[in-house]
Amino acid sequence: MAHNSALHSNFDVDYVIIYRFADTNRLDARDRFSELMQALARVGLATEVRNGDNCSLLVFIRVGSEKRFAHEVYRSRVKDWLHGVRAAEPAKETQETLAGQDLTEAERFRTIHHLITSPIDEGGAGIIPKDGRWKNVESIFPLHDHVFNKEWIKKWSTMTFLKVEDLDQIRDRFGEKIAYYFAFTQNYFAFLIFPAAFGFAAWVILGSFSPIYALVNGLWCVTLVEYWKRQELDLGVRWGVKGVAGIQEKRLDFKHEKEIKDPVTGETLQVFPATKRLSRQLLQLPFAVLAALALGTLIATCFGIEIFLSEVYSGPGKSLLVFLPTGLLTTLVPTLTTMLTTVATRLNDYENWETSENYESALTQKIFVLNFITSYLPIFLTAFVYVPFGSLVVPYLDIFSLTAKPFAQNEKELQGPPTGFVINPSRLRNQVIYFTVTAQIVNFGLETILPYVKRRGFSKYREMKSEKAAQKGGSGPGVTIDDVPEEAEFLKRVRKEAELDVYDVATDLREMVIQFGYLSLFSVVWPLTPVSFIINNWIELRSDAVKICVEMQRPTPQRADSIGPWLDSLEFLAWLGSITTAALAYLFSNDGLGPDGTPATIKGWALLLTIFFSEHIYLLVRWGVRLVVSKIDSPGMEKERAERFMVRKRYLQDTLGEDILDVPPSFAEEKITRESLEEDARQSSLRTTGPRDHFWSRQRTWAESAKVGRNLIEKMAPKESKKQQ
Numbered sequence: 001m002a003h004n005s006a007l008h009s010n011f012d013v014d015y016v017i018i019y020r021f022a023d024t025n026r027l028d029a030r031d032r033f034s035e036l037m038q039a040l041a042r043v044g045l046a047t048e049v050r051n052g053d054n055c056s057l058l059v060f061i062r063v064g065s066e067k068r069f070a071h072e073v074y075r076s077r078v079k080d081w082l083h084g085v086r087a088a089e090p091a092k093e094t095q096e097t098l099a100g101q102d103l104t105e106a107e108r109f110r111t112i113h114h115l116i117t118s119p120i121d122e123g124g125a126g127i128i129p130k131d132g133r134w135k136n137v138e139s140i141f142p143l144h145d146h147v148f149n150k151e152w153i154k155k156w157s158t159m160t161f162l163k164v165e166d167l168d169q170i171r172d173r174f175g176e177k178i179a180y181y182f183a184f185t186q187n188y189f190a191f192l193i194f195p196a197a198f199g200f201a202a203w204v205i206l207g208s209f210s211p212i213y214a215l216v217n218g219l220w221c222v223t224l225v226e227y228w229k230r231q232e233l234d235l236g237v238r239w240g241v242k243g244v245a246g247i248q249e250k251r252l253d254f255k256h257e258k259e260i261k262d263p264v265t266g267e268t269l270q271v272f273p274a275t276k277r278l279s280r281q282l283l284q285l286p287f288a289v290l291a292a293l294a295l296g297t298l299i300a301t302c303f304g305i306e307i308f309l310s311e312v313y314s315g316p317g318k319s320l321l322v323f324l325p326t327g328l329l330t331t332l333v334p335t336l337t338t339m340l341t342t343v344a345t346r347l348n349d350y351e352n353w354e355t356s357e358n359y360e361s362a363l364t365q366k367i368f369v370l371n372f373i374t375s376y377l378p379i380f381l382t383a384f385v386y387v388p389f390g391s392l393v394v395p396y397l398d399i400f401s402l403t404a405k406p407f408a409q410n411e412k413e414l415q416g417p418p419t420g421f422v423i424n425p426s427r428l429r430n431q432v433i434y435f436t437v438t439a440q441i442v443n444f445g446l447e448t449i450l451p452y453v454k455r456r457g458f459s460k461y462r463e464m465k466s467e468k469a470a471q472k473g474g475s476g477p478g479v480t481i482d483d484v485p486e487e488a489e490f491l492k493r494v495r496k497e498a499e500l501d502v503y504d505v506a507t508d509l510r511e512m513v514i515q516f517g518y519l520s521l522f523s524v525v526w527p528l529t530p531v532s533f534i535i536n537n538w539i540e541l542r543s544d545a546v547k548i549c550v551e552m553q554r555p556t557p558q559r560a561d562s563i564g565p566w567l568d569s570l571e572f573l574a575w576l577g578s579i580t581t582a583a584l585a586y587l588f589s590n591d592g593l594g595p596d597g598t599p600a601t602i603k604g605w606a607l608l609l610t611i612f613f614s615e616h617i618y619l620l621v622r623w624g625v626r627l628v629v630s631k632i633d634s635p636g637m638e639k640e641r642a643e644r645f646m647v648r649k650r651y652l653q654d655t656l657g658e659d660i661l662d663v664p665p666s667f668a669e670e671k672i673t674r675e676s677l678e679e680d681a682r683q684s685s686l687r688t689t690g691p692r693d694h695f696w697s698r699q700r701t702w703a704e705s706a707k708v709g710r711n712l713i714e715k716m717a718p719k720e721s722k723k724q725q
Contacts, residue, residue: 044068106557175557248355520577582614
């Protein structure tokens with residue numbers, strides 16, 4: 001029982017810091033560690049230190065001063081109110097603020113992380129892993145709640161759809177940024193039900209390249225994107241983070257060029273000229289061209305080799321050589337993509353963004369360009385180069401015969417079939433099936449199964465290495481030599497969590513957006529694409545939960561009010577899909593055979609006209625969907641209106657009294673008596689009266705005004721005719 005308790009209990013630990021000193025001399029390591037302890041104590045955090053793996057220490061952190069922690073929570077909530085994130089002003093007493101709204105686990109972890117990492121001049125310890133004097137700090141992470149994780153995975157494994165309460169639970173545990181990812185994936189999964197059913201029916205009845213399917217798929221893409229925008233707003237209101245993107249924290253790597261005085265607030269601001277940043281941003285153009293040329297040339301070359309080997313070459317070893325292009329792509333594309341990603345990151349650093357949000361947004365846009373090329377270019381080449389111009393391009397592939405010549409026994413094996421080159425009509429469909437089915441399965445294995453196998457293998461290797469060292473008598477003191485028995489299982493688990501990778505939600509979001517691109521751009525080729533994706537996404541939701549709980553360190557909660565720049569990518573793909581699906585439906589309108597490798601059958605004016613009308617239909621539909629969605633009421637909008645009403649009501653009550661919003665009682669008619677007339681006469685004799693006073697003294701009450709009015713109506717009304725009588 002004690003063993004099980006130790007395994008699942010975190011001993012009230014909030015965060016763990018890995019302090020590694022393998023590459024630091026002993027004296028410097030000791031001094032820097034003392035500075036670390038002092039910095040943490042200065043912000044009200046209590047610490048405990050235990051031994052870690054491979055020349056490292058485990059620094060366990062929890063709140064030491066509840067007063068200091070409560071003050072930090074209060075500051076955060078007041079800041080939200082000042083920036084319009086919170087509708088109501090927090091109570092002026094700190095404890096009242098905390099009592100008025102429960103502190104979620106995500107807010108607690110986020111506040112403590114802010115205390116650890118925020119600059120000293122903002123009240124934090126200023127500890128940034130691997131930066132400057134904190135280069136020995138390897139990582140900072142919270143510990144997994146294994147009891148919750150086990151129940152979470154078990155619950156999700158039996159559910160088909162997630163409820164909004166399930167998303168609330170994710171938000172309370174892991175923060176809004178991760179909750180938004182799961183909310184989008186769930187929304188996307190639910191929306192896939194219709195295109196999956198319609199796609200299956202189209203595959204059975206209409207076949208591929210159906211204009212009807214293309215039109216319906218385009219309408220669906222627009223509806224998904226516009227509806228998700230509304231869902232983002234609703235969730236932002238529900239979670240109290242609407243507008244939180246406006247609270248931007250300055251990057252520590254930001255280098256200001258000058259300081260100016262704000263003409264409104266009088267504060268001294270550190271600025272970097274916008275014109276200079278814009279000139280640096282212009283470097284994105286040559287970078288995009290370079291990335292397109294590098295990746296495009298590689299993919300196009302492998303594409304040409306594949307065409308040559310599969311449809312021209314007939315020499316020995318063909319059964320093995322056909323795998324050469326796949327091997328080249330598998331090896332070279334990730335390598336080249338990594339190199340270009342490094343260039344994109346350095347270019348993003350050079351642009352010197354002031355806030356982390358702007359930095360991440362700019363980097364996401366650059367990465368999306370690379371992913372767009374690597375993901376979609378092969379299909380674009382097949383659909384818009386191989387099929388329309390195959391008979392013109394293939395003769396130039398003879399250059400690859402020089403490479404295959406050593407393997408050929410005669411010249412005939414390097415020549416095409418005697419009947420001439422013929423387009424393979426199933427090539428495009430097979431390619432789409434690969435990217436939407438096979439590649440999804442491979443990605444699932446690389447993302448979920450491979451890390452588990454790799455971690456288990458490394459763990460086994462270290463155990464074997466330790467055993468051999470112990471047998472030879474060359475091993476040093478064991479990591480667990482100083483562990484207290486009641487802490488042993490807990491420390492063992494913490495050491496394992498310290499070795500896990502850091503979870504990046506942007507990777508999973510990118511995966512969903514790229515998948516949406518296949519559906520928007522190319523599903524007209526194979527209408528069963530949404531069927532594949534709905535199955536994949538049901539598994540993806542559960543596997544991502546397992547990945548967060550088992551394969552990764554527990555992520556530090558972060559706030560967000562949307563999925564960020566990925567929403568712009570979704571809109572772009574939906575727009576581009578309206579063009580590509582129209583073009584594909586036209587090119588393959590002859591029973592799916594296509595132009596047969598000769599552009600002579602393509603009428604340019606008809607193709608351009610098809611694209612023109614398709615794009616304008618998309619724009620019209622988007623306007624209509626936005627109009628309809630804006631008219632739909634939602635719980636989030638109702639909650640926002642209720643909060644605004646309560647703010648106005650509270651302000652009026654505080655300013656004008658508690659009963660200001662009550663309906664005033666009706667007053668009885670004032671009776672004119674002898675005493676009242678005498679009092680009025682006395683008051684008139686005490687002050688000088690003029691025409692204005694005389695004007696307002698002729699009718700004393702509303703009853704007198706009504707009586708005078710009735711008499712005037714009776715007197716001035718025209719006489720009724722006999723017909724009216």
